[in-house]
Amino acid sequence: MPELNVMSEPSVRPPMTTGTGKPLSVTALRKTYGGVTAVDEVSMEIAAGEFVTFLGSSGSGKTTTLMMIAGFCEPDSGSIVVGGRDVTRLAPQKRGLGFVFQQYLLFPHMSVWENVAFPLQLRGVPKAELRRRVGETLEMAGLSAMSRRRPRELSGGQQQRVALCRALVYRPPVILMDEPLGALDKKLRDQLQTEIKRIQRELGLTVIYVTHDQEEALVLSDRIAVMRDGRIDQFDTPQELFERPRTPFVADFLGAANFLPGRVEEQTADHTLVRLDSGGLLKARPQPAPPPPPQAASRSASQAARVRAAVQPGRLALCPPEHGFCTGTVEAVTYVGTLVRATVRPLGGAPGDLVRLELPAGHAPALGERVGVTAAPANVSVFPDVVPDTESGG
Structure with missing residues (x-):
């Protein structure tokens, strides 16, 4: 293919036309x-x-x-x-x-x-x-x-x-x-x-x-x-x-949210209150009561009411044990530059329950430390108790 004879450039150019995109x-x-x-x-x-x-x-x-x-x-x-x-x-x-x-x-x-x-x-x-x-x-x-x-x-x-x-x-x-x-x-x-x-x-x-x-x-x-x-x-x-x-799926895919199982204990115009399986109370932003999953029709009313509260690791904070929605023990701390990733095992939770946090690098807890975990209600979502399918849509 022959080369183009276009190598000389003008010394002054008008600005490019803007707004060229179409819907x-x-x-x-x-x-x-x-x-x-x-x-x-x-x-x-x-x-x-x-x-x-x-x-x-x-x-x-x-x-x-x-x-x-x-x-x-x-x-x-x-x-x-x-x-x-x-x-x-x-x-x-x-x-x-x-x-x-x-x-x-x-x-x-x-x-x-x-x-x-x-x-x-x-x-x-x-x-x-x-x-x-x-x-x-x-x-x-x-x-x-x-x-x-x-x-x-x-x-x-x-x-x-x-x-x-x-x-x-x-x-x-x-x-x-x-x-x-x-x-x-x-x-x-x-x-x-x-x-x-x-x-x-x-x-x-x-x-x-x-x-x-x-x-x-x-x-x-x-x-x-x-x-x-x-x-x-x-x-x-x-x-x-x-x-x-x-x-x-969106909560998990776009940030790897923590999913905390429990039941809706209270619904008001100001908040949704979830009693977690680990025993604590977690306040979420006001939202409609989550619909039961499709398979809930055959369950008892109490079983159908189960939910999972979702909160991103970076939206959690540490607090004194008595003030958090859960109290637990720090199991891991990983330094990743401007932040640290910490894992807390809640007391009273199931063996596999872990809460993941992302904290400023200067606020790392000590391994084995007993801590409380808290979150602002505006950062907590509530979903029916369906395990997020992180592999779907692969």
Whole structure:
């Protein structure tokens, strides 16, 4: 393939056009492979300029949903509308969407400049406009000084930025990203997360991002679709997902919550009071009485009333033993930099009961110390007594 003669850059460039993203609507999307349902009636509305992440374990349906939006996989039923245009049955190249893969897929014989210019050349963009767009895109990503280098002369992070620029340069209505930072080390991944979010906000891009990394999803997203078994368990803002999970799976997947078994002892407009099996009283935020699990119909009324209170390790605190919702003994303390992870075995609890806490590094308890554990009611959720299926949607 001949090289592009576009190496000279203009000395002054106008700012990039902002607000290029368009809304996207997915309705009742379904995909099966043989007798296995990979995506099951997924629906969502994504606003123009919104950063949405599909979060889930391997096999949860997140990548299959992304592939159907991209056009690489045809749905059995349902519709995909981008900016008011139905693209459900269009070939990928006719949808005009940008795609960033985990593998960089750069042309090794082309320079950075030529790799980024390639999509514009395919679209017949005039040379002057091509130079302007490539130049400003590389400058925005901090790659102008590397424009003449070949991919082999770049680090992994630089190559991924080139791949991002190639997807951005023709101003697609939606950018799709399939775990683009998965192959990078944590420090570089954190840096690129910041860059991706900055670019997305600056240009008003609509981004759909796939990851299994909970922290990455929380950092990047305006909203997150937590997926399991081909369905969306909850589609919400990061704060709402973390602070007010609607299902035990979301509470456990997005933070590994403690699940404390007990019964609802009191319901008021101000709080829900749970009598834990270990004997203590735990106050949760006010909420409707949790519905009994499906199998509870055959149980006694007292059995059907059982619940699990869920609270994240970082939302727990230590207190004097007599003041906590549980009293226990510190069994483990692990230093992990800015915080310590502690494990407390409640007195009077079942043999397998453990409470996990994350505490500031300067507030580590001593091994064997008797402590109380407390939590603010606003940080406690209550669910029917169903063991969270952390392996589902794998």
